[in-house]
Amino acid sequence: MDEYIDKADIEARKRALQVFRERFKEIFEQIKRGENPTIMLPKRTLANTIYDEKRKLLLLGPEKLRRSFFDLHESKKFMQTLLMARIIYEALERDEYPTIRDLYYRGKHTIVYREPGGRRHEENTWDEQRESDAVIRDIEVFTGLLREEMLILSKEKGKVVGNMRIRSGNDIIDLSKMGHGAYAIEPTPDLIEFIDVDAEYVLVVEKDAVFQQLHRIGFWKRHKAILITSAGQPDRATRRFVRRLNEELGLPVYILTDADPYGWYIYSVFKIGSITLSYESERLATPKARFIGVSMTDIFGHGKKKPYLTEQERRNYIIKAKDADIKRAYELRNYRWFQTKKWQIEIDIFLKKKAKLEIEAMTSKGLRFLADKYLPEKIETGDWIE
Amino acid sequence: MDEYIDKADIEARKRALQVFRERFKEIFEQIKRGENPTIMLPKRTLANTIYDEKRKLLLLGPEKLRRSFFDLHESKKFMQTLLMARIIYEALERDEYPTIRDLYYRGKHTIVYREPGGRRHEENTWDEQRESDAVIRDIEVFTGLLREEMLILSKEKGKVVGNMRIRSGNDIIDLSKMGHGAYAIEPTPDLIEFIDVDAEYVLVVEKDAVFQQLHRIGFWKRHKAILITSAGQPDRATRRFVRRLNEELGLPVYILTDADPYGWYIYSVFKIGSITLSYESERLATPKARFIGVSMTDIFGHGKKKPYLTEQERRNYIIKAKDADIKRAYELRNYRWFQTKKWQIEIDIFLKKKAKLEIEAMTSKGLRFLADKYLPEKIETGDWIE
Numbered sequence: 001m002d003e004y005i006d007k008a009d010i011e012a013r014k015r016a017l018q019v020f021r022e023r024f025k026e027i028f029e030q031i032k033r034g035e036n037p038t039i040m041l042p043k044r045t046l047a048n049t050i051y052d053e054k055r056k057l058l059l060l061g062p063e064k065l066r067r068s069f070f071d072l073h074e075s076k077k078f079m080q081t082l083l084m085a086r087i088i089y090e091a092l093e094r095d096e097y098p099t100i101r102d103l104y105y106r107g108k109h110t111i112v113y114r115e116p117g118g119r120r121h122e123e124n125t126w127d128e129q130r131e132s133d134a135v136i137r138d139i140e141v142f143t144g145l146l147r148e149e150m151l152i153l154s155k156e157k158g159k160v161v162g163n164m165r166i167r168s169g170n171d172i173i174d175l176s177k178m179g180h181g182a183y184a185i186e187p188t189p190d191l192i193e194f195i196d197v198d199a200e201y202v203l204v205v206e207k208d209a210v211f212q213q214l215h216r217i218g219f220w221k222r223h224k225a226i227l228i229t230s231a232g233q234p235d236r237a238t239r240r241f242v243r244r245l246n247e248e249l250g251l252p253v254y255i256l257t258d259a260d261p262y263g264w265y266i267y268s269v270f271k272i273g274s275i276t277l278s279y280e281s282e283r284l285a286t287p288k289a290r291f292i293g294v295s296m297t298d299i300f301g302h303g304k305k306k307p308y309l310t311e312q313e314r315r316n317y318i319i320k321a322k323d324a325d326i327k328r329a330y331e332l333r334n335y336r337w338f339q340t341k342k343w344q345i346e347i348d349i350f351l352k353k354k355a356k357l358e359i360e361a362m363t364s365k366g367l368r369f370l371a372d373k374y375l376p377e378k379i380e381t382g383d384w385i386e
Numbered sequence: 387m388d389e390y391i392d393k394a395d396i397e398a399r400k401r402a403l404q405v406f407r408e409r410f411k412e413i414f415e416q417i418k419r420g421e422n423p424t425i426m427l428p429k430r431t432l433a434n435t436i437y438d439e440k441r442k443l444l445l446l447g448p449e450k451l452r453r454s455f456f457d458l459h460e461s462k463k464f465m466q467t468l469l470m471a472r473i474i475y476e477a478l479e480r481d482e483y484p485t486i487r488d489l490y491y492r493g494k495h496t497i498v499y500r501e502p503g504g505r506r507h508e509e510n511t512w513d514e515q516r517e518s519d520a521v522i523r524d525i526e527v528f529t530g531l532l533r534e535e536m537l538i539l540s541k542e543k544g545k546v547v548g549n550m551r552i553r554s555g556n557d558i559i560d561l562s563k564m565g566h567g568a569y570a571i572e573p574t575p576d577l578i579e580f581i582d583v584d585a586e587y588v589l590v591v592e593k594d595a596v597f598q599q600l601h602r603i604g605f606w607k608r609h610k611a612i613l614i615t616s617a618g619q620p621d622r623a624t625r626r627f628v629r630r631l632n633e634e635l636g637l638p639v640y641i642l643t644d645a646d647p648y649g650w651y652i653y654s655v656f657k658i659g660s661i662t663l664s665y666e667s668e669r670l671a672t673p674k675a676r677f678i679g680v681s682m683t684d685i686f687g688h689g690k691k692k693p694y695l696t697e698q699e700r701r702n703y704i705i706k707a708k709d710a711d712i713k714r715a716y717e718l719r720n721y722r723w724f725q726t727k728k729w730q731i732e733i734d735i736f737l738k739k740k741a742k743l744e745i746e747a748m749t750s751k752g753l754r755f756l757a758d759k760y761l762p763e764k765i766e767t768g769d770w771i772e
Contacts (some may be wrong), residue, residue, distance in 0.1 A: 004608060010649065094752075096754075097598070098753070099595045105703055105750035110702075155545070155595040156594065156598065168564075169566045172563075173565055177558075178570075179555040180554045180555045181572040183564070183567050183570065197391035209540055212485075212539045213483045216395075216483045217391070218390025218391070222390060297604075317491055358487070360491055364488050368482075
């Protein structure tokens with residue numbers, strides 16, 4: 001027994017080992033029965049990725065994939081899957097905390113074999129991490145366990161401050177007592193326990209520097225918010241943490257990004273999930289997340305809504321959209337979850353004006369403007385996009 | 387008086403405002419005397435960047451630059467400098483916390499003027515952030531204040547855990563009670579107060595994912611270390627924080643990076659400073675920082691030293707160096723601070739083998755190998771590079 005390892009991790013390992021034994025037992029049974037060992041798992045293809053209108057989530061569809069040992073096209077993939085499963089199983093047993101990069105290295109070797117005639121063959125288990133990562137995803141889908149539940153760690157960028165206390169490992173952490181710094185979210189946010197929370201909503205800021213500014217003037221204290229930054233494209237832990245705040249504590253979640261298709265996509269990843277990894281959405285996405293801004297109607301106004309920027313400010317702050325932005329906007333316009341009236345207005349204004357804007361343009365008007373007028377006013381009047 | 391703003395910030399503002407008034411007073415005096423207003427400041431050029439052998443730091447040399455209002459070549463730069471100084475001064479007075487991006491936006495506008503003959507001219511204050519950033523650096527050099535002392539904030543990636551307590555803002559934070567998460571370092575680390583520390587050394591890990599792993603198995607508890615990650619190329623706050631731990635607390639600092647020229651450069655930025663920003667080195671660099679690994683002699687051995695990797699492991703883990711890596715290695719070999727015997731051996735082995743290695747190769751041998759054998763053994767036997 002290692003005094004430095006906490007109990008939640010030990011319990012999580014036991015659960016994962018149990019699931020592995022149950023799910024892979026069938027393969028041993030097949031071998032014992034003299035059958036062709038076969039793994040069946042949902043297809044992780046775009047064609048098998050379905051947008052669930054009701055739950056507002058990207059999910060894997062019903063199509064299954066067979067992966068058999070005695071099938072020339074599938075035997076390498078079959079063996080890769082079992083090799084990776086073994087490596088993860090061993091890591092779980094040995095109290096290891098591998099990363100996906102470790103798992104790639106651990107499995108990487110060359111298999112040498114000779115034909116009965118004597119001819120020598122060499123085959124690498126995998127050459128690139130892309131291959132081993134795909135196998136890890138297959139194992140996630142096959143076992144129904146997220147990699148975090150297998151105690152696989154990764155780098156994390158997400159930070160949080162606010163009026164709440166959490167338990168992580170053996171510690172209780174008061175997220176309102178972080179000084180000018182912040183709490184860096186752990187890679188296994190399902191093991192966090194929410195102890196008490198005194199907040200009215202969650203504000204997720206795309207940019208770390210804007211998070212620092214809002215934190216420093218006490219935004220979350222003034223407005224009873226949990227303040228989070230994803231520091232760009234959100235990682236899995238930040239997404240899961242935000243989802244849990246929304247689902248378990250019932251806190252509304254507002255996402256603040258730059259006014260451009262890249263910012264919209266960040267919002268989309270928080271809300272719907274990533275298209276290539278739809279199997280995780282069910283656990284990581286926050287379907288009720290709201291886009292608070294910066295919106296195109298904030299910049300230019302629309303109908304009765306007045307813009308937050310003057311003509312002069314627009315002239316100084318607006319950035320001309322690049323071809324890649326415009327291409328991205330056309331793509332997003334086709335996604336089902338962007339086919340609401342408000343989003344179509346946003347995208348149309350963007351395509352007409354070919355203009356984008358950074359959050360910093362709002363802080364240039366004064367940090368107090370962003371903190372004490374723009375954000376509270378938009379939240380109060382319901383001026384967000386679902 | 388704003389209850390949410392802490393006293394350290396108010397004091398810092400007062401100090402910065404005072405320095406601004408003193409330094410810029412001379413220009414008002416010049417105008418009052420009817421002279422050509424002129425700013426004199428050290429040249430921030432490569433030619434005026436000097437490696438101080440004794441202090442082992444990159445510093446600005448004695449060359450000065452004159453920037454006058456009535457000089458056609460310099461008047462725009464002169465006006466930009468005064469414009470930026472005004473914006474920073476106002477932000478200090480108004481309790482703002484701008485970022486360099488904000489400062490760019492705040493100053494960005496078009497000046498329109500007509501010749502006596504009526505011809506209309508337009509001139510932008512600046513077009514790109516590159517320009518306004520250069521002006522901020524000039525003001526740092528001119529005032530002798532780092533941007534952090536002007537309460538200019540920025541995004542921060544650095545994280546820390548360990549047996550120490552600090553005061554930041556109005557809070558006391560126990561860095562040994564962060565659960566599986568970590569403390570995200572604030573953008574103004576000079577305002578941090580070290581309260582008590584029970585550690586024998588500082589280990590800085592380049593990679594966040596490896597930091598997560600070492601943290602999770604309690605490395606810093608077992609070995610009485612302060613564990614830090616820079617999450618790649620270190621930002622200013624992380625560098626300043628590490629420097630203060632070394633200088634004020636006398637803790638040895640070990641830097642752990644990948645075994646490649648990119649990792650060496652990260653070490654170099656911690657130790658010597660960045661070549662383009664040598665004026666900050668005096669405050670941000672840690673001249674006594676030690677490169678703990680992963681070294682080329684760890685991989686291949688050298689003389690009596692046995693390698694940590696077997697022949698088989700080298701075959702699986704080593705990555706072929708790219709042309710860019712080799713070019714970088716030749717550049718680094720010419721830097722004065724890499725011209726020590728140990729570094730020349732490192733670079734020579736790299737150039738001969740054309741091989742690089744990630745830290746993860748060490749964790750693939752087992753996280754316990756990295757934590758309980760490799761690192762402690764190297765620290766105990768003094769197997770680092772100065």
